[in-house]
Amino acid sequence: MYDHNSAQDAGADEGGVSACIAGVVSAFENGAAILNRMKQRGAPSLASPIPRVLEESILQAPDEIQRERLRGIVRFGPDFETGDLTAVLALQRITIQLQNSLLGKLRDVEDGDADVLALARAADLGRDNAITTLIALRQRLAQAEQQRSEDRNKPTAVNIPAIQMHPSLSPPHIQPARARLSPPPVPPKNTDRRSNIPIMPLSPATDISRFTYREVEEGQFEIQSTLSSYQGDNDRSSSLYSPYPRRPSTGAGSLPSVSTGVSAQRTDSHESTRQVQSYPLNFILDNSHPSRSNNYLGFCKAAWKLQCGDDKAMTRAKDFTKSANSKYYFLTCSKSRCSFKGRDQNALTNRAITDLARGIRYRWSFLAKSHVFAKSAQDEQYSYLCMFCVFGGHQPMTMNLQALLDHVSQQHRGNGLSEVILHRTSCIQGRICYDNETFDINLLPPEEHRESAPRDSGFVGSPKSGSEKPGVVAELPDKRQTAVNSNVFELYAS
Structure with a gap:
């Protein structure tokens, strides 16, 4: 059982969560200082200006992390500032990773050896891991608070x-x-x-x-x-x-x-x-994080990398099946001998696909993050695992695409998913999202509570669409419009 008092003492011995957050924020601020110095004098390896996605990732991360920290302090006060040993160790590990992967590579850029995509990946991963750690700490404190309240309300011995x-x-x-x-x-x-x-x-x-x-x-x-x-x-x-x-x-x-x-x-x-x-909570936490030691909980290794923000988990390949001079590209899994690929145009642009019958909208990135290693697949029928179940501590069966969509619609839509799972799956629930919002899957509200979709949302079958029948899975009507999504797939669409 989670012992809040002993965990809090251990967190205090390590300097507390606030001190660790200061270390994480300091790493991003040092990265911003290096970027500013590069912009002023010009890094020798950059033939073009610093990409916007990299600059925004480094500059905006401290504010996003501090907002999550203040939310916890307002709710739990000094207990959140002190934290526990689990949160302290996780934040210290994130700080070390940022110093190695972000600051070290930024200095390489100054020396003429640039890997801009790796820098953006390291910044996003550090920010997401820090926010996830703070959300998990908030949930543990809420659980301990509820337990103390129940203990106080127990009847006295007679x-x-x-x-x-x-x-x-x-x-x-x-x-x-x-x-x-x-x-x-x-x-x-x-x-x-x-x-x-x-x-x-x-x-x-x-x-x-x-x-x-x-x-x-x-x-x-x-x-x-x-x-x-x-x-x-x-x-x-x-x-x-x-x-x-x-x-x-x-x-x-x-x-x-x-x-x-x-x-x-x-x-x-x-x-x-x-x-x-x-x-116990630690049973869920220890069994809901894919890693090498647990064989990625059934996911393909590339799917796990994609969940962590690694843009190199998918590679762009050219299709030579029709002609030697083909200009058609598709995305394929970078895992050796895995046959998972996306030949649909939705894969390259990561457009949102709407399924009104099931009440969900999803992007191809959701399928890529959910796929299972497949040595071969007939007619490109791949197998998937439900990320909601896996991240919740359960082990689902592998499913094909239709079974996965049915399962998500019936088991998870409208069931009040936790903030941690929503963040890790890049999910937005309870409303209809615009296409320029950041999401991999959008769980729509019940049909009687749905508002009309925005005119530019590509919500097929809505009252403003009129051209398609409700329940039909379809692409966005405008083929030139790409999904404005701050994930790794926008790098392929460029």
Whole structure:
């Protein structure tokens, strides 16, 4: 369980979140100073002015990070400024990465060795990681605050008579017991080393409390948790348990909420036991970030790079299938032996595609970030994973394009996704977005609450369109208009 007090002390020992944010902001300010010096005297390697996307990334990042910091301070005060060890270590790591990847490469530009795209990528990645870290800290503090509020509202301990029920045939006897603070009674020894742990619901109809016993292995508590995955109409569930020494519970009928393993045991539906229907926050955090160590949680390595803002995850290739002098380009996965590619014009321009029947709008970048490694694909039918499920700590099944769109529409549209998941998936929900807004997927509100789409939004099937039937997946009507999107795909469209 998340221990806010010890984590806060550890954060204070490391200098606190505010000090770490100052280090991150300082790295961006140093980068801005180097850019300003380059503009004044002219860097030898730059044949043209510094690209706008690079300059804006470095200059705007400090303000965006400080806004997120102030939002946390207004909500949680000094607790947010101090933070915890998780946030402090993450921000220190981001500062080191910025110093190596951003400031080091900017100095290379001054020396004549320029890699402008790598600089923009490093700046965007550092900004996004810092903001994500602050949002996650805010959620942990909110969870700790809620836990403290629940603890304060728990009833005080009272002495009441209780009936001690044993599996033996002897008649029950009445003995005093404390409903919350007393340890469970010691049952008689038996040969199979199994013991009965009392769970004590208070009965409002009588003045005594009846114990209900549930047999479990000695020294273990069982915690039920359900991890749902998309399987059509079928759901899978698993039980989480952990070895934990028996001790007085912190609340009447409560069990320790620690989980480290998986058990296939199931409990009877008629048992009057209390089950914890959640699993620790660190379980979700440790299992929702793709990395090399967890095989990118099923995503293709290039999809993971694209999620991190690496523009080199996709490469532009020329199609020579029609003629040797072809001028047709398409995007293909940079992962060796992965056949994922986008031959549609929407891939190069990253235009928004509208599906009114499902209530979603998405760009090709959403599919590229969701694709699974495919050595070969018949008729370019690729497999995908749902980023909403993976980033939420669940493991979905691989799906084709139509199944993915159905799943997102039915399972995630209108379900109130967290700020962290919305940020990591570049998702905007609850309204119709303009095409020049930054998003990979737009989850539309219910049809009865939709306002008319803007005239230049390319929202196919809206009342102002009139030319297409609702529910048809279509491109934007203006072929010359490209999506103004500050992600890596605008670099390919240039």
